[in-house]
Amino acid sequence: MKKIIPIIGLIILAISTYLYLENGVTRFDLPKGELKWSNTRPQNAKMCIPAAFTDADGNISGSYRYDGNIFRNGKALNMRVSLKGDLFYISRQWMSDNGFQQLTLVNNSKAMKFHDKRKSIRRALCKDKDGAFILQSNYPMTMSDFALECSKHCTNATYLDMGEFGYGYIKNGFFTRHLYIWGYFSRDKQTNWIYIE
Numbered sequence: 001m002k003k004i005i006p007i008i009g010l011i012i013l014a015i016s017t018y019l020y021l022e023n024g025v026t027r028f029d030l031p032k033g034e035l036k037w038s039n040t041r042p043q044n045a046k047m048c049i050p051a052a053f054t055d056a057d058g059n060i061s062g063s064y065r066y067d068g069n070i071f072r073n074g075k076a077l078n079m080r081v082s083l084k085g086d087l088f089y090i091s092r093q094w095m096s097d098n099g100f101q102q103l104t105l106v107n108n109s110k111a112m113k114f115h116d117k118r119k120s121i122r123r124a125l126c127k128d129k130d131g132a133f134i135l136q137s138n139y140p141m142t143m144s145d146f147a148l149e150c151s152k153h154c155t156n157a158t159y160l161d162m163g164e165f166g167y168g169y170i171k172n173g174f175f176t177r178h179l180y181i182w183g184y185f186s187r188d189k190q191t192n193w194i195y196i197e
Helices: 004-022 143-151 181-189
Strands: 025-029 036-038 047-050 060-068 069-073 082-086 086-089 100-102 103-106 123-128 131-137 157-158 169-172 174-176 193-196
Touching: 004 181, 025 143, 060 082, 086 123, 086 131, 086 157, 103 123, 103 143, 123 143, 131 143, 143 157, 174 181
Parallel strands: none
Antiparallel strands: 025 131, 036 193, 047 169, 047 193, 060 069, 060 100, 082 086, 082 100, 103 157, 123 131, 123 157, 169 174
């Protein structure tokens, strides 16, 4: 009997690992509230996740809009992510007073293709007919593979800054779920956030 228990444990571990890897992404539903963007980290947010790309010095890349004012740093990306209520919009023009620039992963259910072949843990802000949510890869993948995986779950998706800036959390009552454990140790390096109060 003592030999059977470890074997059963290994079988359960193998099955759960297979199911985890078989499903390329994990979905995180957002807490109720308005999506907002800030160049400082709100301390008491119900959700807080890095948004735009930042350089090694913490400078926000591209253009961003904050309370109706537009700021620019370096080369601008084509698409703007405008936050409005509990949804977001991807367009070449700003569609609200609050937003940032980022890569489009999925547009009208079509996955975008990228030349980058590096594999990393990826994260996206997504939406479908039911609203907005977060998708995060369960294992390192290329940007193109991640975009394809996202297109199976949503109609539109924009990339969110990851790498060593992968900190992010969602609170449900007293329970706080940290989305990427390694990002927790570099959370003070990030300088811009999408959040819900």
